[in-house]
Amino acid sequence: MKAAILTLGNEVLAGKTLNTNSQFLSKSLNGLGFDVVEQLTIPDDEAMIITAVKRLLKDVTLLITTGGLGPTYDDITIASIARALGRELVFHEEVIRDIEEKFKRFHRKMGENNRSQAYFPAESVVLPNAVGTAPGMYLEHGSKIIIALPGPPRENIPMFDNETRPLLEALQNKPIYLEDLVIFGIGESDVEDRVKEGVRVPDGLRLATYVKPLYVTLRLTSTDKTLIQDTVEDLEKLFGDSVVGRNDCLLEEKVQQLLKKTGRTLSVAESCTGGLIASMLVSVPGSSEIFDGGFIVYSNDYKSRELGVAPEVISKEGAVSEAVARLMVEGLYQRSGSDYCLGITGIAGPTGETPDKRVGLTFIALKTPDRTLVRQFQFFGDRNTIRLRGALNALNMLRLEIVEMALE
C-alpha cells in the first residue's frame, strides 16, 4: 500500500527545525508494509494544504500529516483536511473536557482558543495525546485513510506508536511484529552481503538495514512471529560475536547488563577519548551499580602522577604506545579496586602525527581479574570520529571478554 507524509511547518521550511518525524514515520510505515512514495513539507497555509491533500490522495492510500494541531491561528491542519475532503467539522465535548483536565493538572487555565482543538471531521477517531494537549485524528474517507499527528517529536512518536500503529495493523487484519538486531564492527554493505550469502529470508518477512554511526541494525518485520524468531536466530548464528543485542541495545547498555549479571564493577582511564567512555556509561540509568569512576589522563603529568606510568616509559615509547596503555590500566586496577579496568591512549588528530605513528593510532587496554589485554587499532576519520571509534571499541573489548569468559 502506498503512503505519503505531509509535514505542515513554517519552522521546517525556514530551516529552523530538522524534520526527524518524516524519517521516524517512514521507517515505521516501512515496517508495517507500506511504501512511502512522498514526503512533503509545506507552510501552514489553507489553500496549499487543501491542494496537497487532494493531490496526494489521488496517489496514495494512506496520508499522514504532522504539525498544525495546536490552538493558535496558524494551526489549521484539521480544518483544511476537512475542507479538502468536503466534510463538516463536529465539536467534540469530551475532547475539550480532556484538554481542560490537562490544564488543571498543571495548575493553568485553558484559553478560549483551545476550543478550536475540539473540532474534527464527522466520523473521525480522535487520537489521545499522552504528552501534550493537542489530540490527533484517524479518518477513513472512502478507500483512503488520513491520519493527523502533532509536530513535536515527543508527542508525535508516542501517538504513532501507541494510538496509530494498532489501527494500521488492524487494517491488515493482523498485528505486525518487529525485531531489531544490533551489529557492531561490520560495515553496512558487508552485513548485507553476508545476509545474502548466509541466510534465506523467507517470504512474508521484511528485512531492512539501518545505520547509526558504527552500528548496523537489521530490522525484521512480519505478521508471523515464528518467522521472525527463526530468522533472528539464524542471523545471530551468522554474525556471532558481532551481535550486540536485540532491540536498540547499544554497547554501553550491553556492558551494564553483563556487569550487573556478574556483579562486577568498572573503572576507566582515558586519554584521547577524554571522558567519552565514562560519559557513555553514565548516560544509561543504573550505571552507579557497575561504574565506579575513573581518570582523564589527558596530559602526561596526569598519566604519571595518577596512574604511576613512569615518565621514562612515556619519553621512550611515546604516550601513544602499547606499554603506556598497559601501565595505565595496571595502575588504575591497583588504585581503583574495580574488577575491570579499561584504558585508552591514541592520536585523535588533526595534529600529533609522527613519522611512524599516524593520526588514528590507538591502543586500548583491558585489565580483568585474570589478565591484561592490549589491542592496537588504526582508526580513520576526523578527530571526533576517531574518539568515538576508540570509545566504542573499548566498550566492545570489554563486552567480548565478559561473554567469552562466561562461555569457558
Place this chain on the structure above:
Amino acid sequence: MKAAILTLGNEVLAGKTLNTNSQFLSKSLNGLGFDVVEQLTIPDDEAMIITAVKRLLKDVTLLITTGGLGPTYDDITIASIARALGRELVFHEEVIRDIEEKFKRFHRKMGENNRSQAYFPAESVVLPNAVGTAPGMYLEHGSKIIIALPGPPRENIPMFDNETRPLLEALQNKPIYLEDLVIFGIGESDVEDRVKEGVRVPDGLRLATYVKPLYVTLRLTSTDKTLIQDTVEDLEKLFGDSVVGRNDCLLEEKVQQLLKKTGRTLSVAESCTGGLIASMLVSVPGSSEIFDGGFIVYSNDYKSRELGVAPEVISKEGAVSEAVARLMVEGLYQRSGSDYCLGITGIAGPTGETPDKRVGLTFIALKTPDRTLVRQFQFFGDRNTIRLRGALNALNMLRLEIVEMALE
C-alpha cells in the same frame, strides 16, 4: 523569491537516511533572501521526477534538487530534469576527463557507467565536486533556475557553499553577508522578546533565530556589511554576558580561546556528568594546551580517595551538596596544579531523589587562583538533558569568571 527543494532518494523514503540537506539548504536559502515554500522527497523514478519538476516550476523561481547524480542506473536526476524542460543532453568531454583524473588519483579505474555523469542539458553550468566524483548543475530556463546538487551531505554542503551561493548572490547583483551571534542561558522566546524591545532591526537586514540544545543563535544576513556590524554590536550590548561569541562559537571553544589567551590550564572533577565536560573540552582540536585532565568521581569512594572529600561530610551533607562540590574542587586544585578547577555533583535521575533533594539538583564549583565559587542549580528534563545542562553551565561559569576577571 520563492524556492523549493526536491530530494530524490529511496533511502530517505525508507527512513534509512535522515534528510539533513533540506534543513541546511532551507536555512541557507533563507539567509540569501529566498522563501522556501516546499520541501519534497520522491523516489528516483523518471515519471515522478518529471511531474514534480513541472509542478514545482509553476510555483517557484528557484528549484534545487539533491541526490541521484551518481553513475548507477537509478541516478537519473539530470536526464529527468532535461526531459521535464524539453532540453537535449550534451556530452561534456571535460567532465569525463575530470572524473577520470579523480579515479587515477585514488589508483582506481573509472567504470564505463561513469560516462553517464558527463551528460547535461545544453547551456547548463557544470558545478565541480571538490569531494566526490559527481558534478552538479546550474541551469537557467526562461525566468526559472534549476540547480542539481549531490545527495551526500559531505558533497552537498561544500558544493552549495562554494559553487552555488556565489551564483545565487550574483542573481541578486550583490554578495550577501552573514553573521551569527551565539547566546547561552536565555530561551528562544525570551531572546526574541528582548530583541523586539531592545533593538531596531533596520530595513535590508534579515534577523532569524535558530536553536540548538541550550543555545540560541541569532543569524543576521544583509547585502550591507555595515548594517550587519552595527546591529551585531547593538545585540552584543543588549545580551551582554549571555553572548558566547560570533559564528558558531560554542562554550567549549570559547573556554579554550580564553584559557589560551591567558596561558592558564584546567582540570575537572565530574560526578553526575561522568566525563561529559572533559569530553566536550577534548572534542575541540588544540585542547591539550589548556586541558590537563581530571577525575570521574562517580562513586563516593572515588570522591574520598582521589579528592580527599571526607566520608563524614558525604554522609552528613549528602554526595550532592554544596560542601561536597567545594571539597571536590579544592582537593582537585591541590592535586592537579591546574590554574582552574571545575567540579560538579548532581542528581541526574531518574532515581536518587530524596524528600528535600529533587532530580536535577546540581552543585557546580569553580576554583580559581583567587577564590572558590559554588552555585546551586535545579535543572529539568530527562537524565541526559540534566547532564548536558550541568556540563554547559559548568563551562559557562568558567567563561564568565575569566571574562569578569579580565575586566577588573
